[in-house]
Amino acid sequence: MNDLTPARLRELKRDATMRPYDLAQQLGVSEAALVEADLGHGVRRIDPTLGRLIPAIGELGEVMALTRNRSCVIEKIGAYVDFHDGDHAAMTLGAEIDLRMFPRHWVHAYAVESPDGARRSVQVFDAAGDAVHKVHLRNASDPGAWDRLCDGLALADQDGLSAFLPRADPEGARLAEDRAETLREEWARMTDTHQFNTLVRRLKMNRLGAYRLAGAPLARQLSPQAVPDLLKRVRDGGQQIMFFVGNAGCIEIHSGPIHVLKPTGPWLNVLDEGFNLHLRADHVAEVWLVDKPTKRGAAISVEAFDPHGDLIFQCFGMRQEKGGDPAAWSDLVARLPVVETA
Template sequence: MNDLTPARLRELKRGATVRPVELADQLGLPEAALIEAELGHGATRIDATLSRLFPAIETLGEVMALTRNRSCVIEKIGRYSEFHDGTHAAMTLDPEIDMRMFPRHWVHGFAVDIDGRRSIQVFDASGVAVHKVHLREGSNLAAFAALTADLALPDQESLSDYAPRPAPEGARIAEDRVDTLREEWGRMTDTHQFNTLVRRLKMNRLGAYRAAGAPFVRQLAVSSVPTMFQTVRDREMQVMLFVGNRGCIEIHSGRLANLRPMGPWLNVLDERFNLHLRSDHLSEIWAVDKPTRRGAALSVEAFDADGELIFQCFGMRPEKGGDADAWADLVGSLPDAGDA
């Protein structure tokens, strides 16, 4: 669409009644292109290298951290702290803003200051949002200005050539290796060993779940998700909820208090934690049991129709205030896929 100049994109964005990501989809553009159109008009291209970016974000004080995929958005209010860098994976370990980051996907970074709304926005090579940091009323504006100046890249004019968005992978199963999967699954001592195992066997998460069968997994009814959320709320249970994309996973640890369904959206609207889940995107739900040295790690995991992971939910560990027996009882009570 040759008429979509930066000036025209700014005009369309100002007049839009939908979220930027939805406008970008309507225009057939990556979301990052809408931010890039604001260069010189409130947006600054910045270095998205985690070792430079996260120490600067820590100086902003209290902010809102947002991570999303196509079906779910998680928002946490707090401060960034306890940043640990790594070549392949990095993390923040603040009690409220708890994240895992995969640096190779942190490609296009912007500091945005438009109409008094300030944010840091990072996108992958395809221009898909990886993570956003939204400043709040009490955030440190001087630190934001310093971050913008210190991390600004020399080129503030050129438009990016975004890579095509990767197609969904779907379920990958290596039928000749299913017995090996089951044998080695039963010998796991840490949940982190699972990803290494399935990669080595040329499978992926959903493929492994479909192949493994009982006692490792049980496919649940789609209705299990709202039932699980409601039960966690009603029993005041503590859970760990993981929502992410290729470049970032954000974690909520604690209760789910204020559930507010609205149309296709299942929302959690708590004081310092919001979740927005497209319930109509839920396609496959799995109860997953992985052995660890500390006992079973039992999760409920949701996938969309393309086989993309939407979220994972675990019971909080007992040493953190969780009740493993209560969580196991809840997951065990959820209906099988064929029962609803």
């Protein structure tokens, strides 16, 4: 839309009653373009390099970390600690904020401050302007560290608008039927869950395609009703889980129980102290119960996919040495509703 100048976008943002993500979808622009409309009006373009950005965020102390995809949002309160940088992948390993980050998708970053200074955040986007990760400051955050972050990471260009690339089309399920036996045989010989991605890439497949092709006992398709059932049973049983939500650039992990579950319309909401989750149940098109062998025993997960074949979340039972109960987890997922086949 040619009339969507930065000034016009600022007006629309001021009058909007919806979230920036939804407003961007309605206007047909990227979410990052909405942020850039405020360059010089409380927004500064900053360096997205993980090795500089994450340590600066760590200096803020307590913050809220937010990662989302089209169908799910995860929010965790804590501090960015135990950062490990890397050319292809990086991570923070804090008890509260546990992230896996993939630097090539951290393309545009901004320090965002509301006109009254009450709301401050770091927002990171990919080449298409889609959100990768956001960090929201809280009352306990260090204001001096915020000033140092903004000043120290500010880029020279604070005026020019970015040229965002077209968003990549969803990949959908990719499988190679002639390699089905190879997939099953090598899958059964795995000793670590991280070997799975290497295996499916080598066989020219992806996660969803491999699940469809392998079938039981390695992967069993569950009913979409398994998702709300899973959350309720985890809550009611006090089960310790690891819940992964992410996108191509960042994965955020909750480790622990679920206490407060409040469905609202199509949304399934977890509203716990220090942990919120917002999941669109109506986006869930496929659910799989997946069994991957490891040296420590089976890693059993429930994984949900949207209608485009993109991963919404993965949920694992916590390992026993971390306080989990593998037998209880196996029993819980075994009772989830399956897809009825002819």
